[in-house]
Amino acid sequence: MAVFALVFLAPIAYSVYLSLFRTQLIGGTTFVGADNYVKALGDPQFWSAFGRVALFLVVQVPIMLFLALLVALAIDSGRLYGASFFRISVFLPYAVPAVVAALMWGFMYGTRFGLIGNLNDLLGVSLPDPLSSDLILASIGNIVTWEFVGYNMLILYSALRVVNPSLYEAAEMDGAGQLRIVWAIKLPALRGALLIATIFSIIGSFQLFNEPAILRDLAPNAITTYFTPNYYAYSLSFRGQQFNYSATVAIVMGVITMVIAYVVQLRGMRKGA
Known part of the structure; x- marks a missing residue:
């Protein structure tokens, strides 16, 4: 409890304290109450950043969870050759630090020095720039999907492993095919695991920071200081010296994330019931 209070509750309390004040060059630090929250x-920059991560969530999370579900079902089917190697291979990107993954993919995305540039020179074509303003969000989504498909696969695969094998045997005796078994037995058994993976993915999407922060030097025209709410709070604090307003943005985003995650959990529990 003491460690929890020190590393979790104390920083939140200090952030709330900072958000109630405003520090100015002339006048010093003054108490402003809820003015920072208003x-x-x-x-508009905060809501632009929020809309961007919301779009990221709506598009990237379903794709990632669908791929994780397919991989988990394939491994659990018992028909996949080299299933253990395949499982480790899919999970391995999760072990790569996010900073390293962003640097690696940023190099491959490069049109002047990376894989895209090499392909352009080799084939004599002009492929779309993944680091352009139009494609940067999709490029980041590709990196995040590559990183976390294996993590979510492991959650879903673990849920499948606790299903009683006798259910499969009874279904096969009744003449059910593999698709019917997946639909009638496996997917219902995955409802709780899918809910957990969805909540984790929602929280992770709203916390998006590492990938934009690393790629900004490679795509300065595409990634602004308010690209995501977390990056906006970071920019306010460490580049703009607006510590009080930065704390406010972080708290507002944290509350929004908790509310959305709670609503999703309630809806999932009601459907499960």
């Missing part, structure tokens, strides 16, 4: 709720 400013954040009316800040």
Whole structure:
């Protein structure tokens, strides 16, 4: 409890404290109450960043979970050759630090020095620039999907391993095919695991920071200082020296994330019931 209070509760309390003040060059630090929160709720840059990660969540998370589900079902089917090697291979990207993954993919995305540039020179074509303003969000989504498909696969695969094998045997005796077994037995058994993976993915999407922060030097025109809410809070604090407003943005985003995750959990529990 002492460690929990020190590393979790104390930083939150200090952030709330900072958000109630405003530090100015002239006048020093003054108590402003909820003024910073009113400013954040009316800040177009904050809502632009929020809309971007919301779009990222709506598109990237279903694709990632669908791929994780397919891999988990394939490994659990018992018909996949080299299933153990395949499982480790899919999970391995999760062991790569996010910073390293962003640097690696950023190099491959490069049109002047990376894989895309090499393909352009080799084939004599002009492929779309993954680091352009139009494609940067999709490029980041590709990196995140590559990183976390294996993590979510492991959650789903673990849930499948606890299903009683006698259910499969009874279904086969009744003449059910593999697709019917998946639909009638495996998918219902995965409802709780899918809910957990979805909540984790929602929280992770709203916390998006590492990939934009690393790729910004490679795509300065595509990634702004308010590309995501977390990156916006970071920029306010470490580049703009606006510590109080940065804490406010972080708290507002944290509350929004908790509310959305809680609503998704309630809806999932009601459907499960």
